[in-house]
Amino acid sequence: MIARDRNWLLIFAICVALAVVYPLFAGGYQLTVIRDALIFGLFAASLDFFWGRTGILCFGHAAFFGIGGYIMALVTLNDAIPFGSLLGIIGAVAGAAFVAAIIGYFLFFGGIRGSYFTIVTLAMGVICQQAAVSWSSVTGGDSGLIGIPPIEFDLGSLHIDLSQDLPSYIFVSAIVAVTVLALWSISRGRWGTVLTAIQDNEVRAAALGHNAPLRLLVTFVLSAAIAGLAGALYVCMAGLVAPDLSGLLLSTEVIVWVAVGGRGTLLGPVLGAIFIQRAQQTISSFNPSLWPLLLGCVFVIIVFVLPDGILSIYARLKALFKGGRRAQ
Amino acid sequence: MPPKACSPACANVSPVRPDAMDFVVTTLLNALTLISILMLVGLGLAISFGLMNVTNLAHGEFVTVGAFAVYFVQSMGGSFWLGLAAAPIAGAVVGCILEFAIIRHLYSRPVSTVLATWGVSLILQQGLELTFGLGAKPVTPPIEGTLDLVFTVYPAYRLILIGIAMLTLLGVILLISRTSFGLDIRTVIQNREMAEGVGINTRRTYAIAFTFGAAIAGLAGGLVAPLAIVLPQMGVNYLANAFFVVIVGGVGSIGGLVAGSVFVGGLTSILNYQISPSLAQAIVLLAAIVAVRLRPNGLFNGASR
Numbered sequence: 001m002i003a004r005d006r007n008w009l010l011i012f013a014i015c016v017a018l019a020v021v022y023p024l025f026a027g028g029y030q031l032t033v034i035r036d037a038l039i040f041g042l043f044a045a046s047l048d049f050f051w052g053r054t055g056i057l058c059f060g061h062a063a064f065f066g067i068g069g070y071i072m073a074l075v076t077l078n079d080a081i082p083f084g085s086l087l088g089i090i091g092a093v094a095g096a097a098f099v100a101a102i103i104g105y106f107l108f109f110g111g112i113r114g115s116y117f118t119i120v121t122l123a124m125g126v127i128c129q130q131a132a133v134s135w136s137s138v139t140g141g142d143s144g145l146i147g148i149p150p151i152e153f154d155l156g157s158l159h160i161d162l163s164q165d166l167p168s169y170i171f172v173s174a175i176v177a178v179t180v181l182a183l184w185s186i187s188r189g190r191w192g193t194v195l196t197a198i199q200d201n202e203v204r205a206a207a208l209g210h211n212a213p214l215r216l217l218v219t220f221v222l223s224a225a226i227a228g229l230a231g232a233l234y235v236c237m238a239g240l241v242a243p244d245l246s247g248l249l250l251s252t253e254v255i256v257w258v259a260v261g262g263r264g265t266l267l268g269p270v271l272g273a274i275f276i277q278r279a280q281q282t283i284s285s286f287n288p289s290l291w292p293l294l295l296g297c298v299f300v301i302i303v304f305v306l307p308d309g310i311l312s313i314y315a316r317l318k319a320l321f322k323g324g325r326r327a328q
Numbered sequence: 329m330p331p332k333a334c335s336p337a338c339a340n341v342s343p344v345r346p347d348a349m350d351f352v353v354t355t356l357l358n359a360l361t362l363i364s365i366l367m368l369v370g371l372g373l374a375i376s377f378g379l380m381n382v383t384n385l386a387h388g389e390f391v392t393v394g395a396f397a398v399y400f401v402q403s404m405g406g407s408f409w410l411g412l413a414a415a416p417i418a419g420a421v422v423g424c425i426l427e428f429a430i431i432r433h434l435y436s437r438p439v440s441t442v443l444a445t446w447g448v449s450l451i452l453q454q455g456l457e458l459t460f461g462l463g464a465k466p467v468t469p470p471i472e473g474t475l476d477l478v479f480t481v482y483p484a485y486r487l488i489l490i491g492i493a494m495l496t497l498l499g500v501i502l503l504i505s506r507t508s509f510g511l512d513i514r515t516v517i518q519n520r521e522m523a524e525g526v527g528i529n530t531r532r533t534y535a536i537a538f539t540f541g542a543a544i545a546g547l548a549g550g551l552v553a554p555l556a557i558v559l560p561q562m563g564v565n566y567l568a569n570a571f572f573v574v575i576v577g578g579v580g581s582i583g584g585l586v587a588g589s590v591f592v593g594g595l596t597s598i599l600n601y602q603i604s605p606s607l608a609q610a611i612v613l614l615a616a617i618v619a620v621r622l623r624p625n626g627l628f629n630g631a632s633r
Contacts, residue, residue, distance in 0.1 A: 296454065
């Protein structure tokens with residue numbers, strides 16, 4: 001096991017341990033705050049899985065989050081459908097994956113990469129939000145849908161009811177931990193290595209026999225499916241779904257979470273999501289329109305000062321001191 | 329906040345007389361209005377995105393700034409035409425600052441350009457909102473009333489808009505094909521290193537071309553201001569459509585730009601008769617994606633992307 005993997009697992013273990021002991025010290029409200037932040041962390045990890053490994057930026061990832069959320073809401077609010085929560089989650093994941101598969105097929109097999117991909121996904125996000133606003137007979141329009149019940153289902157003999165704070169916190173933490181670990185194993189294994197090869201030089205990777213468009217498509221679909229899962233979890237915890245969940249601002253924020261946390265680390269984006277949302281709540285309590293302004297500044301600062309995210313400060317400091325020693 | 333209700337670039341005018349000829353002419357003119365706007369916005373994007381390989385997500389804000397310039401001049405008591413003169417200047421100033429402060433440092437880092445220009449776009453939107461306050465800004469057209477065109481009557485201002493857009497396009501074609509600066513641009517596009525080798529200041533050429541594109545987008549914003557809902561967030565709508573124009577049309581030629589504008593603008597305008605604007609937008613997006621899949625190098629030219 002190489003040192004980088006060991007470090008990652010160590011940080012992951014620390015995070016899990018913190019998540020386990022947190023309920024001992026936190027009250028119900030604080031638990032729900034962290035729980036919601038963790039869901040957005042899962043969303044950030046899903047973007048990072050695609051962006052971090054392929055180098056292609058998806059600018060409309062909130063579309064998948066929103067699609068998952070709306071499908072979950074529509075399924076659980078419909079009394080005629082039995083096992084609403086379980087079917088809703090499956091539907092949310094499948095719906096997001098389906099949309100990603102269609103769009104991804106045309107783009108990846110059409111040779112669309114880089115900036116072109118970013119632009120088309122940006123437009124996709126804009127259109128998803130418009131659709132959510134204007135298709136009001138189904139989506140509830142601007143005000144969205146309210147009264148979405150908490151997740152509740154039977155797993156064998158185990159009855160899972162997430163209407164209380166602690167069970168929902170544990171459920172979400174477990175899902176986030178398992179998903180992040182799974183994504184990490186995928187991306188450090190052969191699959192991730194091939195993706196890195198495609199990112200470095202797609203022609204060469206194709207010449208070595210790798211079906212680059214298919215690999216990119218599958219990665220994109222998986223990433224979208226997890227975003228859909230995050231959306232489904234979120235609307236059940238929040239109890240409502242609104243067009244903002246598929247909007248451009250959320251698509252933008254998730255990019256900041258990933259960029260600040262460190263692209264390609266999977267764990268960094270989760271932490272980035274938690275800390276930045278904390279900051280957002282504090283700042284928005286002063287003045288709600290201040291946040292997008294600051295968000296814009298954060299984008300510019302990241303690009304010029306910290307292109308590898310907050311976690312890179314440590315590595316940079318290490319290099320700085322190392323360089324000093326060598327000079328003596 | 330994100331735009332709540334993204335209005336289409338401009339709404340359609342309904343035919344007045346109930347005969348087929350009227351319907352056809354009105355539909356064509358409606359489409360032509362939208363195509364003209366998209367062509368102007370897409371022109372700047374074709375320069376930055378298509379030729380300089382810079383993905384500028386703040387391009388929509390040039391349109392917004394142009395529209396706000398007209399609003400500002402009108403609210404200070406100036407005429408619409410004065411505002412329309414101010415619009416490209418405002419766009420150029422913002423574009424020039426953006427190029428100098430950010431874009432020229434990121435030519436070799438495409439993803440960073442996307443992030444940084446998006447940040448600038450958010451800052452500009454919020455800056456406009458903090459300066460001018462919430463809510464849509466009223467802009468009155470310089471000419472009310474309609475013009476009788478034998479087959480139909482059509483709002484006079486829209487005809488002026490189409491005329492100005494066509495003249496601008498003609499001017500740009502002349503600039504690129506007939507002037508020494510146009511020659512510089514064409515040289516830099518074909519081969520940047522070689523252009524430097526023969527003594528062209530490529531940085532300066534890029535900066536001027538970028539500023540020029542921003543000015544044209546500002547002009548488009550000024551022109552569309554009386555027809556559109558003037559909001560700080562209005563730019564993103566034009567941004568997405570203009571990118572489609574450039575992607576579908578293919579980069580590198582005015583012909584591609586026109587083809588892309590006709591495809592996106594014409595389709596949107598015609599679909600808006602039948603279905604809601606959002607659905608029309610979605611269909612145009614899908615059509616654009618399919619078009620790119622079938623003709624990866626653009627509808628018009630065979631040059632590689």
